[in-house]
Amino acid sequence: MSRSRKPVAGKGAGAHAGAPAKRTAPDLAQVRAQIDEIDLRIQELIGERARWAQQVGKAKGPLKAAVDYYRPEREAQVLRRIIDRNDGPLSDAEIVRLFREIMSACLAQQQPLKIGFLGPNGTFSEQAARKHFGHSAHGLPLASIEEVFTEVESGNADFGVVPVENSGQGTIQVTLDMFLTSKARICGEVELRVHQYLLSRSGQLADIERVYSHPQSLAQCQAWLRQHLPKAERVPVSSNAEAARRARNADDAAAIAGEAAGHVYHLKAVAGPIEDRPDNTTRFLVIGRELFPPSGNDRTSLLVFVKDQPGALYEVLRPFAEHGVSMNRIESRPSHQGLWQYAFFIDFEGHVEDAPVRAALAELERHAAQVRVLGSYPLAIV
Amino acid sequence: MSRSRKPVAGKGAGAHAGAPAKRTAPDLAQVRAQIDEIDLRIQELIGERARWAQQVGKAKGPLKAAVDYYRPEREAQVLRRIIDRNDGPLSDAEIVRLFREIMSACLAQQQPLKIGFLGPNGTFSEQAARKHFGHSAHGLPLASIEEVFTEVESGNADFGVVPVENSGQGTIQVTLDMFLTSKARICGEVELRVHQYLLSRSGQLADIERVYSHPQSLAQCQAWLRQHLPKAERVPVSSNAEAARRARNADDAAAIAGEAAGHVYHLKAVAGPIEDRPDNTTRFLVIGRELFPPSGNDRTSLLVFVKDQPGALYEVLRPFAEHGVSMNRIESRPSHQGLWQYAFFIDFEGHVEDAPVRAALAELERHAAQVRVLGSYPLAIV
Structure with missing residues (x-):
């Protein structure tokens, strides 16, 4: 269904009935009556x-x-x-x-969706779950990524939201590995922007001789640190909150953390956002128990087991190239199914119901020990 | 501005153009086209x-x-x-x-509101702040209730949200006492429903010999405990999360906590909601730097300092009764301003701009050492 009808643009809306008049200063009561x-x-x-x-x-x-x-x-x-x-x-x-x-x-009029995520409340995982499912869904904060999978499989949760990769730092291995044994399917993805700040007691860059942060956050700000604090010592700690707590106790220390941590620990923002990639983003998967039909702009995730023999990887990749299926990502993991057997996680564009994908999969199945479709799901939306 | 026009009711909407037809099983594609x-x-x-x-x-x-x-x-x-x-x-x-x-x-099109609350993210205070200001506002999780006040006064936060009383357990003293010295004004209130669950490893009521919980939560479920677990020992602990953590380690223990804690700590819900008052609610105040005009259904909070002399309390109460102003709540606190001087926190219906309220206040001022209007603000909306 395609519609070409468009609402009137905000910029040149003066001529449109019902759009605010631009010439004279508006009368507050009139404006409010319009809004009512x-x-x-x-x-x-x-x-x-x-x-x-x-x-x-x-x-x-x-x-x-x-x-x-x-x-x-x-x-x-x-x-x-x-x-x-x-x-x-x-x-x-x-x-x-x-x-x-x-x-x-x-x-949610019938019975709200139950969405499991890595708790407690307030985590990025919860933010991702809320971004995708809204606030009428019922959130289940869970103790671990493993548990999100088991609660979805058992039906206690309708869907789960688990982090799978960071744009700068790569894959969250524990999530991928869960698919080796879990029957959960991927039904969607969510992208969440993550911003980092340099926080210190004085707020002065010149004072800083040590920078505390979680290793992932330090890595996300490497280039910025090289440029602005080349001599400062970088001290990896267990979490960004812990980093902020430590920075609070010294005049010559700073933390890399989210902006909110500065308020909690009375630190000033020296600079931020300071992540090297302005698009620093964590990608989450929505997991469920079913596969769904195409949305028209989908990604498919596969798990492929291959025997370790010459040319095995080539045989995995070839069918995609031959059928013009564009691969986004491939990652190999020990399969845990036997010595020297490997598992490949493969993401590509398209849905398993698309003809080229069907053809590529049929060919892949002839060469691989096992092919499992983890899911075909709509690409993340904003 | 009063409008009598009503949208068509869901119940008898069959006759309304655009409302779903009820007789025949609807066609999914048609329904979706309507929604589009x-x-x-x-x-x-x-x-x-x-x-x-x-x-x-x-x-x-x-x-x-x-x-x-x-x-x-x-x-x-x-x-x-x-x-x-x-x-x-x-x-x-x-x-x-x-x-x-x-x-x-x-x-938030210009610059989002900055809302301070007692952090970290995920607290009831954050839920209250989001309920009132929505998700386009910028949330500032702060380390203490005191800090919410100072951040609002300094302008770092536009508004703050602080808990002030629980329907069963009464006042949160630290919040009231902040008004003794702070210049913050009350601009609104938020009510949040709070549900309690009895959680245990086995999920069996018969196994339970001890119940852990925060003292407030134990108190909120007193009657239920008396009826269903008259012999169980009640063990107050520092938080409901701590209660759940302890219940996890014993077959004969249970925790009273929110439903979510059960998922985090692998406990089963024995029963719930079990709060004695089905309307168990925490009330929060929205604090800012200004007073606002009447909304038509307002509450006013006063802070009144009186000398400790015979009849002092009577002189405080009398003007309200005489001018027909309905008082909701009065609470006395040591004023910290001098030995034997008391402060009364008084809530009543109406706005300081209403004539009866103005008259009552004028009279009150003649008898009290000091009268401070903390705020006149709209009553909580659902």
Whole structure:
């Protein structure tokens, strides 16, 4: 379904009925009356949307829990259309966030989705879960990544959200390894931007002789540290919170941590964001128990077991190249299934129902010891 | 501004154009097309609302930060109207939540509000702050309630959110006492429901001989414990998380804690919610630097210093009774201003701009050593 109709742009909206007049200073009471009128219409439409959402349930037959209605591919399509036609003034991220919340509320009318994540509350994993499922979903903070998998498999959680890689630092191995034994499927992905700050008691760069942080955070800010604090000692500690705690006790120390840690530990921001890659992002996977149909812009994750023999890797890669399937990522891990047997985690563009992907997989299966489709799922949306 | 126009009710909506037809099983594709059409209109309206919100800023003159636009009394009025005309299918709490997020996004177009709360992330205080200010606001997790006050006074935070009382357990003294010396004003209140669960390793009530929990949580579940576990020992510990941690290590122990703690510590829910008052609620105050105009349904908080002399309390209470001002709460605290001088915290219905309140205050000032208006603010909305 493609629509070309567009809302009137914020920039040149003067001529549009209902858009703010630009010439004269607006009257506050009038502006508020306009907003009240708009709120009334938004409320009516949200109510109408919620009633139609109930009909989705009925169309699907006698099901009860939200997990039976939730369709990641449909949600991705809706959100992509919203971004396509967004011309402000709210950013794509903000308007998508609002629609995720509206969808979350409509979906939660039956029984809210239960979403497991690495707790406690307040972690990046929770932020990712909320970003994807909204605040009407029921969050289950869990003690470990392993537990997110087991709670999803057992059905205690409908879906789980687990970190899988950082744009600068690479893969979170424990997550990948879980797929070696778990039956969980990948149903989606979430990307979350992560910002780092240099924090110290004085707030003066010249005072700093030591920088505390988690090794991953130090690594994310390497280039910045080389340039601005070439002589400072870098001290890896167990967490960024611990780094901030230590920096609090010395005049010549600083911590790399999130901005919030500065407020908690009374530190001033010397500089930030200081991550080397301005797009420093952690990618999370949404795991569930099912595979879903294509959304039109999908990624597939495979787990391929191969015997360690000459040409094995080549045989794995060849079918993708031959069928024009674009590979995003390949990573090998010990398979734990036998000595000298390897597992490859492979991400590529497309859905297992796409013809070129089907052809590549059919060929791959002739050469590999085992091929397991972990999931075909919509690409992360903003 | 009163509107009588109502959206069509969910229950008997069959006759309404655009409402789902009830007779035949709906066709999924048709239902989705309807939802797409509604989403398009919602998106247009949100964009239009955001543009009008920019005009509010212009109407108010050359201001820049969101704090200059934020009007708690106006927000309360908008949300009350939304509740008045809500006839489902979403609950009042859900529709209010969605509108708070829409307002939060519109307000954050200039520069998001900075909201201090007792951290770390994931606390009830953060939940209260998000419930009130939405997710476009910038959250500042702080180390203590004291610090929330100082960050608001210094302007580092635009507003703060601090717990002030629990429906079962009464006042949080440290918060009240901060007002004795702080210049912060009360601009709003937030109510948050709190649920307690009995958690244990086996999940069997018969096994339980000890119950760990924070003293406040034990107190919130007194009657339930008396009825269901009359012989079990009650062991107060420093936090509910600590309680869950201890319960994990014994077959004959249980913890009272939030449901989430059970997932973190691998405990089963024996029963819950088990709080004695089904409306177990913590009330938070929103603190800022200003007083705001009436919203039409307000509460006022006063701090009154009186000399310890016969009849002093009576002289404090009398003006309210005489002018028909309904008092909700009075609490006395040592004033720290001199031996045998007392401070009374008084909450009553109405706004300092209301005539009866003005009259009562004028009379009160003749008898009290000092009267300080902490704030007149809209009552909590769902």
